[in-house]
Amino acid sequence: MTDENQDALVLRQDQGHVARLILNSPANYNALSRAMIDSLSAALDDLAQSDMRVVIIAAQGKAFCAGHDLREFQAARGDDDGGRAAYETLFAQCAAMMQKLPALPQPVIAEVQGIATAAGCQLVASCDLAVAAQGVRFGVNGVNIGLFCSTPMVALSRAIPPRAAFELLVTGDFIDADRAQDLGLVNRVVAADVLTAETMALAQIIAAKLPAAIRMGKRAFHQQQGMSLADAYASTGPVICENLLRADTAEGIQAFLEKRKPDWD
Template identity: 50%
Template sequence: MESGDLLLVEQVEDGVLRLTLNDQTRRNALSDDMMRCLREALDRAASDTDVRVIVLAANGPAFCAGHDLKEITRARQSSDRGRAFFENTMASCSGLMQAIVNNPKPVIAEVGGVATAAGCQLVASCDLAYASPAAHFATPGVHIGLFCSTPMVALSRNVSNKAAMEMLLTGELIDAEQAAGIGLVNRVMSEDELSAYTTGIALTVASKSSMTLETGKKAFYRQLEMPLAEAYEYTSTIMVENLLKRDAEEGINAFIEKRPPQWSDD
């Protein structure tokens, strides 16, 4: 099958897996098929030792338009008015977002277009995000009588309450600079520089010990939900276990000896 016929294009180079959404006719919507493709690719990458970092990108003017509203509308024709389909769609989407957060590999969003509703949720779920000026973001469900409740979960964990509520209550687009200002994306750069910059960040991260990255990513998200004292107790335990790992010993020795570390990833 030609890459142009694929919903999701996968490329691996120098430890970086690039997953490119490629359903331009539907503005890269998170249809059932797209969510399945993404979930399967993420699950494979989680255990693939050739993959150290994952980049999510997209072809076309839209990064991701959220759920496929035509698919949702067709489901209303069923005897249950679409309830079973809606439940399955929300479960699939929630599982996909958690697969990004729980993936042992860092996941970076490269956003060169519009990301709305569940597409904005997709960006917010990634560990890092970089955007071009062409990127715009919105949780526009209120315009169609459907509050963006599930996108709210990822959004509210990345930006302040008032910034999140403004997006959710107005449904209006914000530009890339605004998104960077509220912490939804890390940085904005020109369209010509975006891919190279994101790849550079991915390669920098990929050069680290995969054991260390997995340990840190897991601990970061877990401690966020803990009270302060519990978080310090948990992360202190993680630090002790980390110090006992071979890569921590190698990294510290390499620093003292002023040489590049040689990671064994354990």
């Protein structure tokens, strides 16, 4: 299925069990305006209720996402309160949208074809996996204009080592895709001309696994992060037991023992 409204801020293309969401505002570098946040949030809500197995977030144009819309920031300064209410609402909406990514039942892969800055880098860090084109740059560079990227920091500091995250936040420096891979922000770096194909190939590998196991596993993965070692084992033990008790898991194990493909369809 291809989104019929080609002017929509977020397009959706389905290929088999994989849904591809495409940020479609290249004129402003796919900035996370209020409208873009609302559109992406609504698309994620739809997918949460669907039987799709993997989600890809991609983008049109030169940039993956250049962060928040600075023109919206400046326009809000004309409000009676100097923009406080508008800013509080915007960041609450953005935080809620970002949190939908790890909460989504399906694994989410960022397909990064262009620069990802500030909240755009936050978007990449909030996805479960990321594939980037060679030469792509990442940064949380708000400090260069006097704005510390406090909210992007939340996702970034959970995706890469804290000292590396803090260095990026206080210097405003950019890193290339290879360095981003070294730090763990992206999983794979590929040639630009095969980015979509390589991202889809990764998605199809995941989509071929038992959907129930992937959904249970993703939920458990995010729940145990930040727990103590003992609490993490206490949390995941019941999950793997429930997984083992499933009939389709019994079929998967038996198929392995009999050296055949599992009958999951």
